[in-house]
Amino acid sequence: MLDDLEQTGAGRARKRVGTDLLAADVHARLRSRILTFEIKPGTRLVEDEISAAMNVGRTPVREALLRLQGEGLVSRERGWVVESTDAATIDRVFESRVAIEGYATRVAAGRAGPDDVRELQGLVDAMDGFESMSRTALNQLNRRFHERIVGLSGNPFFVEMHERTQFHYWNMRLPVLFTREQAQLTNDQHRRILAALAAGDADAAERHARAHIETTHRIVRDALEE
Numbered sequence: 001m002l003d004d005l006e007q008t009g010a011g012r013a014r015k016r017v018g019t020d021l022l023a024a025d026v027h028a029r030l031r032s033r034i035l036t037f038e039i040k041p042g043t044r045l046v047e048d049e050i051s052a053a054m055n056v057g058r059t060p061v062r063e064a065l066l067r068l069q070g071e072g073l074v075s076r077e078r079g080w081v082v083e084s085t086d087a088a089t090i091d092r093v094f095e096s097r098v099a100i101e102g103y104a105t106r107v108a109a110g111r112a113g114p115d116d117v118r119e120l121q122g123l124v125d126a127m128d129g130f131e132s133m134s135r136t137a138l139n140q141l142n143r144r145f146h147e148r149i150v151g152l153s154g155n156p157f158f159v160e161m162h163e164r165t166q167f168h169y170w171n172m173r174l175p176v177l178f179t180r181e182q183a184q185l186t187n188d189q190h191r192r193i194l195a196a197l198a199a200g201d202a203d204a205a206e207r208h209a210r211a212h213i214e215t216t217h218r219i220v221r222d223a224l225e226e
Helices: 002-035 047-054 058-070 087-108 114-127 135-152 156-171 180-199 202-225
Strands: 074-076 080-082
Touching: 002 047, 002 058, 002 156, 047 058, 058 074, 087 135, 087 156, 087 180, 087 202, 114 135, 114 180, 135 156, 135 180, 180 202
Parallel strands: none
Antiparallel strands: 074 080
16 A cells, blocks of 8 residues: 555656646746737736647646746736736836846856957947937847846846846836937946956946946936926
């Protein structure tokens, strides 16, 4: 009988591991589609539809959705819905960016190599052409610059938290167009961050990163108050 119990326990453990792996896969796939806005804010997520589309049972789907809820990407009220961010949360979003990106940039200063610096330099140089590119193209370059630096911290928790702040920031669809002077100022700040990373100066890297995000926050807030 003991052998039967052990075999039953082992079977349950294998089933649990299998469910966990499926839930992790469903979570990763849904999360990616939400963060890239392939699944739009306000979209209803139906467990049965996700199960059928991904060819998995409802249990891993439900576990994936619960994890997304914990990350603030979906909410549950009469069903699952992809979160929409109210512009009133702008201050909290930028406070989070200052904390996460500021320290992540400090850590990145000790880990960025010559190839990393060259890649970032290319992004900064490209952003100097902001007057001749679309807002979308400039936003993509800017987003890549910040994502790359956070990634250089080597800390997956920083990366995950940064992705969440970016989701809420872009989700707000802020109707803010930087002036020529503001665009130039923010890219000059990018150069200061880059110089600190190249020099391995952690203090300066964090200081310039925080100043840059605070500048962006001020520009956005002032524009929304006009």
